[in-house]
Amino acid sequence: MPEIRQNLATKEWVIIATERARRPEDFKTRRTENKLPARSDTCPFCPGNEVNAPGETCVISDENGWKAKSVPNKYPALQADGDRTRTIKGIKRYMTGVGIHEVIIETPVHNTTTALMKDRDVEDIIRIYRERYIALSEDERIELVTIFKNHGESAGTSLEHPHSQIVGTPVVPQHIRLRIEEAMRYFDDNGECVFCRMMKEELREKERIILETDCFVSFILYAAASPFHTWILPKRHTASFGKISDREVADLAKILRTTLAKMYYGLENPDFNYVIRSSPCDIGESDSFHWYLSIMPRITKTAGFELGSGMYINTSFPEESAKFLRGVKI
């Protein structure tokens, strides 16, 4: 019998489709060997091609040159100049597309990926995330800062060189506001953060845990929307990613890289997105919300049912997926 599971924090329902369920190893993407060069003359992110790229907003270097850096997106979805003027004309509501859109170039090496980097290198990337997160949050026109990474074609990447993106938007989308409100409601009813509660129970039950470190827990969601849908939560209650400490930056690098490496080897380099969900800038710290990093491997497709109902059909068992990843040696 299929199960319909609810995510306690987001209130989203997911159908765990037992009739269609596949074993964790059936989700392997059987990606062919990496045939990319370590450097590409035509890649705007490779060292030496900077002439085609806008100036840096943050850079981490060693004696050999830059190791990771952030730059303005050359084709930004939003533009840094201007005010967030709102216009209302009948059904038409719009505002000028003011905002900040930057790219984090994660490494000078063209043909690598997070899973294959050193923890220390991933730490540099997360330090840039923090610095730019704080800078974008301080712009008074920005209401929400979203950090995300697209890996692979089905995850929406157009450039192969390892990179992630940060976007500051002048609105808090309803999708996020809803999560904030649900978390407030849970706090109202129970006097505790719903994410802290989820983490505690996951650590007690253990069956969906992928990995635990000093400061973080990574686990497959009980109501995972798709196979291997994973959350990484900081153990210390913090609502804003901007508050991540140095020690947590190093620890997040470790758990993120290791979790992605388990997916890389276990599922053979699947396409994925990850995103850092943090409280809106106006809220900052709060007792009810908790920032987290969500990883969504793109190994199945969403179709009309998902688009139409907002419910998801997951053809894997979260408990089996977590057990499988725990067993992957890296």
Place this chain on the structure above:
Amino acid sequence: MPEIRQNLATKEWVIIATERARRPEDFKTRRTENKLPARSDTCPFCPGNEVNAPGETCVISDENGWKAKSVPNKYPALQADGDRTRTIKGIKRYMTGVGIHEVIIETPVHNTTTALMKDRDVEDIIRIYRERYIALSEDERIELVTIFKNHGESAGTSLEHPHSQIVGTPVVPQHIRLRIEEAMRYFDDNGECVFCRMMKEELREKERIILETDCFVSFILYAAASPFHTWILPKRHTASFGKISDREVADLAKILRTTLAKMYYGLENPDFNYVIRSSPCDIGESDSFHWYLSIMPRITKTAGFELGSGMYINTSFPEESAKFLRGVKI
């Protein structure tokens, strides 16, 4: 300068990315010629292969045999037997996956698609939608009935034979509840249905209209989430698709087929999903909600930004897309 547009009915924000905008004709998929046979021995939906398919729940025939029919899904996401027992254990909330999942086999012909059918044949399909919609709604365990179609691989189809699906779920997902609540709020404030208002203004402005018939209007959304994102709205205020009249069934067949044909010829057979959004079974008719059919061509990919923020980036101008489709001769 990019524009951030809001959908008045759903309150969703969309970035119309002017810097990245493409012309309507740039979205052509350049699909190669249809090389499928008119009948396939291995297709479970082709006439003569019924031995492998479950029994019919509704069938429309003529002297040559069946023209369109509905059957239970052989691999249902939800199961028809059992009660919707809900269990709460700590963070784990689930209910038994009771529900109804049927497939509508749209035609005996293996290698056709809605755009290439006769209006009269599409009418048969919509008559089956109505009949099964009403039947599923009457099951007291069902809270919401969703009808959808996946066309093409990137829209999530696994079978080529033209078909659509109908799913009755024992919950109203938050995604739908939110839309119902927003519509109620608009009605509260303005004393009119927000969808009726949108339709009136679209008909007055004309620039996003694709087609108007006696009973329906098809238009590209002002805040289209992706290129060519289209709504077809009935002119008569009705909240439940189950209330569609015979005259409207025939008229919907015409506007749906013609709209899809304009996309088929203008964009060269793009993959797409469509979905019929109707009020939850418990609500039925209401002054504030309005059923509609939403078409989403799958010609761009959603990535980490969309997954993370719930905002969409659209690289086309809705007004240009509508003008382009109006000009497509079929």
